Amino acid sequence: MLRIKIICVGKLKEREYMALCEEYRKRLSRFCRAEVVQLEEQRLPDRPSKAQIADALRRESELIRAVIPRGAYTVALCVEGKGMTSEAFAGVMENAGLTADTVCFLVGGSHGLDETLKREVSLRLSFSAMTFPHHLFRVMLLEQIYRAFAINSGSHYHK
Amino acid sequence: MLRIKIICVGKLKEREYMALCEEYRKRLSRFCRAEVVQLEEQRLPDRPSKAQIADALRRESELIRAVIPRGAYTVALCVEGKGMTSEAFAGVMENAGLTADTVCFLVGGSHGLDETLKREVSLRLSFSAMTFPHHLFRVMLLEQIYRAFAINSGSHYHK
Numbered sequence: 001m002l003r004i005k006i007i008c009v010g011k012l013k014e015r016e017y018m019a020l021c022e023e024y025r026k027r028l029s030r031f032c033r034a035e036v037v038q039l040e041e042q043r044l045p046d047r048p049s050k051a052q053i054a055d056a057l058r059r060e061s062e063l064i065r066a067v068i069p070r071g072a073y074t075v076a077l078c079v080e081g082k083g084m085t086s087e088a089f090a091g092v093m094e095n096a097g098l099t100a101d102t103v104c105f106l107v108g109g110s111h112g113l114d115e116t117l118k119r120e121v122s123l124r125l126s127f128s129a130m131t132f133p134h135h136l137f138r139v140m141l142l143e144q145i146y147r148a149f150a151i152n153s154g155s156h157y158h159k
Numbered sequence: 160m161l162r163i164k165i166i167c168v169g170k171l172k173e174r175e176y177m178a179l180c181e182e183y184r185k186r187l188s189r190f191c192r193a194e195v196v197q198l199e200e201q202r203l204p205d206r207p208s209k210a211q212i213a214d215a216l217r218r219e220s221e222l223i224r225a226v227i228p229r230g231a232y233t234v235a236l237c238v239e240g241k242g243m244t245s246e247a248f249a250g251v252m253e254n255a256g257l258t259a260d261t262v263c264f265l266v267g268g269s270h271g272l273d274e275t276l277k278r279e280v281s282l283r284l285s286f287s288a289m290t291f292p293h294h295l296f297r298v299m300l301l302e303q304i305y306r307a308f309a310i311n312s313g314s315h316y317h318k
Contacts, residue, residue: 016175016178016179017179019175020175020176083242083287083288084288084289085288085289085290086289086290088288089289110318127287127289128242128286128287129242129243129244129247130243130244130245130248130286130303130306131244131245131306131317132299132302132303133302136298136299136302139295140291140295140299143291143292143295144289144291147289147290158290159269
């Protein structure tokens, strides 16, 4: 069974969003072993300099790398990534599952992901040109992973 | 004060999604008079023909037109619409507010919106190439409208 590891910088606090994520995680258990790992966001002053942000992202990237299993297919979520339909994303997931036993999704904190880390991943993926809040985006990601499995299994969820 | 009217085909039933939409609607009250209108989705058989779908969409489009205020700026949400950043969307909202006193967002049901209706609107807008469920999309739309007002008011919500 494919393992899905969603590595997020920042902790979800809002009860409703936690409930929605948990619901999709439960539904995913039909298709895969899904796990959400939340890493501590590095603290920054109120008006951080570019160098302070870059340094925080670099430290976060080290925490992220430490929890990526060896040989995993890695997907970085970032606004400059490739946009695709749910069907195309389902195809990516299916292909990834042929060569890797884990697919890792990397979701940055409020300042995104480290540039070096983004160059190391298997795929840079963008859901939208628009910016969404962290908690809402996490639901969107879990739903889309669930939809991908539903598409690949021929279920009626996606029509 | 600008009026925002979100016209949706289909009713939201899920408690968590209703709570999230209501939260954004409340937050929007700082910036505008926001209203969500839910229209009945036309019933279709289990495996509808193309003609049956087109007919249902046409009937839904009549219900939608009936609740669009005269002179409103109209935005149809559809996958083939224009993608844009949150900042660009904020610009659209600001410009719309200069010429119209209402901005209407049209959100179709499970089969989308009628083709003729889509040709009549001021803007066709796409949030993503991906397909999202109706209830989740409604939260995404409300959040993005809230973000647009926050951007236009120079608030710290969007950075």
